[in-house]
Amino acid sequence: xxxxxxxxxxxxxxxxxxxxxxxxxxxxxxxxxxxxxxxxxxxxxxxxxxxxxxxxxxxxxxxxxxxxxxxxxxxxxxxxxxxxxxxxxxxxxxxxxxxxxxxxxxxxxxxxxxxxxxxxxxxxxxxxxxxxxxxxxxxxxxxxxxxxxxxxxxxxxxxxxxxxxxxxxxxxxxxxxxxxxxxxxxxxxxxxxxxxxxxxxxxxxxxxxxxxxxxxxxxxxxxxxxxxxxxxxxxxxxxxxxxxxxxxxxxxxxxxxxxxxxxxxxxxxxxxxxxxxxxxxxxxxxxxxxxxxxxxxxxxxxxxxxxxxxxxxxxxxxxxxxxxxxxxxxxxxxxxxxxxxxxxxxxxxxxxxxxxxxxxxxxxxxxxxxxxxxxx
Numbered sequence: 001x002x003x004x005x006x007x008x009x010x011x012x013x014x015x016x017x018x019x020x021x022x023x024x025x026x027x028x029x030x031x032x033x034x035x036x037x038x039x040x041x042x043x044x045x046x047x048x049x050x051x052x053x054x055x056x057x058x059x060x061x062x063x064x065x066x067x068x069x070x071x072x073x074x075x076x077x078x079x080x081x082x083x084x085x086x087x088x089x090x091x092x093x094x095x096x097x098x099x100x101x102x103x104x105x106x107x108x109x110x111x112x113x114x115x116x117x118x119x120x121x122x123x124x125x126x127x128x129x130x131x132x133x134x135x136x137x138x139x140x141x142x143x144x145x146x147x148x149x150x151x152x153x154x155x156x157x158x159x160x161x162x163x164x165x166x167x168x169x170x171x172x173x174x175x176x177x178x179x180x181x182x183x184x185x186x187x188x189x190x191x192x193x194x195x196x197x198x199x200x201x202x203x204x205x206x207x208x209x210x211x212x213x214x215x216x217x218x219x220x221x222x223x224x225x226x227x228x229x230x231x232x233x234x235x236x237x238x239x240x241x242x243x244x245x246x247x248x249x250x251x252x253x254x255x256x257x258x259x260x261x262x263x264x265x266x267x268x269x270x271x272x273x274x275x276x277x278x279x280x281x282x283x284x285x286x287x288x289x290x291x292x293x294x295x296x297x298x299x300x301x302x303x304x305x306x307x308x309x310x311x312x313x314x315x316x317x318x319x320x321x322x323x324x325x326x327x328x329x330x331x332x333x334x335x336x337x338x339x340x341x342x343x344x345x346x347x348x349x350x351x352x353x354x355x356x357x358x359x360x361x362x363x364x365x366x367x368x369x370x371x372x373x374x375x376x
Contacts, residue, residue, distance in 0.1 A: 001211050003181035007243045007264075011353045015235070015262040018352035021212075021243055023141050024182040025081070025089045028056040030243065031259045031352075033345045034091060034267040035338055039064050040074075040084040043272050044330040045338070047086045053307075053335065054342035057089040057141075059267045062134050063098035066124070067117050071137040079139030091142035091267075093247070094131045094173075094188075097149050108148070110165070128172035140183065142212070145173035147188045149217050159192035159217075166190045166216075167204040174208050184211035186245060192217055193226050195233055202237035213238045214245040215263070219254075228257050235262035252281060252344055256364055259348050260357065271341050275334030278322045282340065285368045289333065294319040307339035308332065 001007070007030075009019040021028040035042045035050055038061040042050050050058065060080055065071060074083050081087055099106055099113045106115035112127030131146040147166040150158055170187050177185045187205035191197030205213060215234050218227045227249075235244050245265035246258050255266055271281060278290040282302045289301070297315035305311075309318065309332035321329040344364075351360035 001242075002184045005182065005184040005211055007212070007241065009240075011355075013352045013355050013357040014260065016259050016348075016352050016357050017262060017264060018349045019243075019264065021264075023089045023184070025087065025141055026056065028089055028265075029345075029349060030264040031255075031345055031348050032056060032265050033255065033341050034059045034265065035272065035341075036061075036267055036269045037084065037086075037090075038269070039068070040080060042334075042338070044276060044327075044334040045272070047084065049335060050086075050338065051088065053338040054346060055088075055338070057091060058086055060084075060090050060092045060138065060140065061098065062092050062095035062131060062138070062144075063126075065092075065138060066095065066126075066134050067119055067122075071134040075137040075139075079137075081139060089141040090139075091186075092135045092138055092140040092144065094144040094146040095126050095134070096131070096147045097248075099126055100149050110168075112146070112169075128169045129176040132173055132176040136177075136180070136183075142184045142186060143177060144214065145170045145177075145185060145187050145210070147190060147216060149190065149220065150192075153221070154192065156192070156194055156197075159190075159194065160197055163190040163192075163197050163201050167201060170205060170210075171208055174210070186210055186212040186214050186243075188214040188216040188247070189234065189238065190217045193222060193230055198230065198234045199237050202234070206239060210242070212243040212245060212265075214247050216247050218246065219248040219250055219268075224254060224257070227254070228261065231258055231261040231263065252341070253365075253368070255341075255344065256348070256361055259352075260361065271337035272334045275332075275337045276330045278329070278333065279337075280333055280340075281337050283367045289315065289318045289322050289329075291319075301336060302340075305336065305339065305343075307336045309336040 004024045006022040009017045011018040019030045034057050037058045102115050106113050114125050128146040135143040146169050148162045150162045187210035189201045191201045243264045246263045249266050250268050280287045294315040300310040302310050351357045
């Protein structure tokens with residue numbers, strides 16, 4: 001492993017693992033959920049507010065940061081940690097997923113991807129080497145190798161071709177990353193929903209050697225049942241002494257199911273995006289604060305929650321500021337959602353450590369089955 005970077009499994013319960021990722025910038029408790037700071041900010045949140053929810057690590061986006069304000073500029077200003085005032089670990093994705101989503105604006109070759117910026121139409125080239133260079137300029141603690149992620153459903157021949165290209169790019173990423181003490185490089189498994197392709201991908205990545213391994217190519221339209229089907233076997237193809245990261249997941253029940261299947265790290269824009277659209281995630285499920293039935297409700301969003309939105313404000317107030325399009329609505333609901341996600345992760349870690357994960361998961365599903373609290 002990279003010098004100063006380590007992973008220790010402290011407890012297991014079935015296939016679930018509870019552990020610690022050690023980095024020079026601090027420990028990451030696993031299973032971990034990483035809030036997404038796409039453009040060097042978790043939208044509607046101050047960095048210290050994100051930390052207060054219990055987050056140990058944030059995710060930054062290579063594609064968006066390379067376009068605006070530019071990786072070289074961030075480097076000149078002291079790196080991404082100083083730039084965004086976050087002194088804990090940062091993981092950056094490679095930019096591959098965002099580039100692949102630019103239908104009609106990109107051209108894929110063995111070298112990499114040429115594309116036009118969605119911001120101003122400027123031309124760019126992103127390759128394994130350039131992705132590693134950008135992430136080095138950003139100062140990322142955990143760097144992701146450059147890969148291609150085809151959207152599902154896709155034919156098996158297309159998925160196979162894409163996976164093998166990603167494995168060639170993984171080798172180039174490893175070579176371009178070099179020896180960087182204190183910084184880790186993760187490989188990304190691809191292969192769609194085909195076990196043989198997933199196993200081939202895992203074998204290729206393990207032979208190259210990475211500090212951690214991501215399970216990519218899921219949460220791209222295949223549905224939860226298909227995703228869980230892959231997670232029933234895919235984590236087992238990866239080294240047990242390295243962290244396993246499921247990219248772009250997800251809803252609370254996706255997270256719980258992934259942890260049960262041996263996943264250690266996850267990220268998703270959902271809690272912050274939902275907060276900006278009036279959707280709150282609670283122990284009883286999802287609540288739409290735009291619903292008119294909340295307009296006279298004096299109760300907190302969740303009486304069991306200790307976040308600022310639930311401690312200091314009523315459902316009626318949250319409904320009002322949403323309808324009035326006040327900025328505080330996004331602030332409060334995003335904070336609540338991130339708090340709920342981190343509380344869920346803490347509960348999962350504790351349950352694994354105590355060997356009672358099955359009971360925790362049963363209670364999680366039972367409470368969500370109760371539905372939202374009835375209106376007064």
